């Protein structure tokens with residue numbers, strides 16, 4: 001289980017930026033951009049949570065805090081009962097994170113990339129081989145394992161990135177827009193993989209702009225608007241509060257209501 005409480009993150013703006021200030025975003029004030037002002041949600045074992053929000057809402061900033069790549073200014077993130085803001089090493093071990101910009105080593109093959117990260121997590125010998133082979137099979141990677149990462153297609157790179165993110169069997173999996181830019185077949189492989197993680201009991205959090213994916217996979221939804229989580233609950237409550245069976249409409253209604261407050 002992962003529990004996120006009252007996350008905040010602001011970024012200092014340059015003097016140059018402040019001089020030429022044109023933004024009307026209320027999050028820009030006192031020389032800072034307050035990307036995340038108050039975000040809280042939870043995701044239990046075997047649940048998939050969809051993180052939704054308009055462009056610039058603060059989803060990636062939130063996920064980067066969960067991955068320990070960014071330190072929150074305040075708030076707590078509990079994984080397995082431990083606050084990973086205070087214990088980032090525990091966080092790195094227990095979370096598998098796919099970022100939108102995760103880089104692979106271009107000169108290494110897909111297989112070498114995944115196995116390199118497996119070794120960094122302390123895997124070796126037969127357990128390493130068994131774990132990697134299972135991932136290659138599940139993510140349909142066997143046809144391009146020996147190709148250099150720099151020559152892979154977008155979909156092949158994404159599958160390699162996902163394999164590398166989960167190679168250490170993390171307690172929680174976090175994926176930032178995992179299906180963006182993928183063709184229909186690769187997208188299906190990724191969605192099936194998320195469903196398998198859920199079936200194994202792993203909580204999965206993923207950000208998306210595609211509500212059909214939410215409908216297919218998610219038990220819960222968290223909506224972030226202008227750095228604040230304005231909804232955290234199950235899909236039935238999301239439809240009820242959003243006053244529509246149709247998820248796109250429910251989302252629009254929830255965001256509009258939050259902006260009217």
Ligand SMILES: Nc1ncnc2c1ncn2[C@@H]1O[C@H](COP(=O)(O)OP(=O)(O)OP(=O)(O)O)[C@@H](O)[C@H]1O
Nearest residue numbers: 011012033035053054055056057058059060061062
């Ligand atoms: N290092 C930074 N310095 C200043 N502002 C930043 C920084 N990182 C993010 N921001 C700002 O914080 C806001 C939230 O960005 P974030 O990438 O988290 O949004 P998002 O919800 O993931 O958006 P999208 O759906 O477009 O990917 C944006 O306005 C962004 O410009």
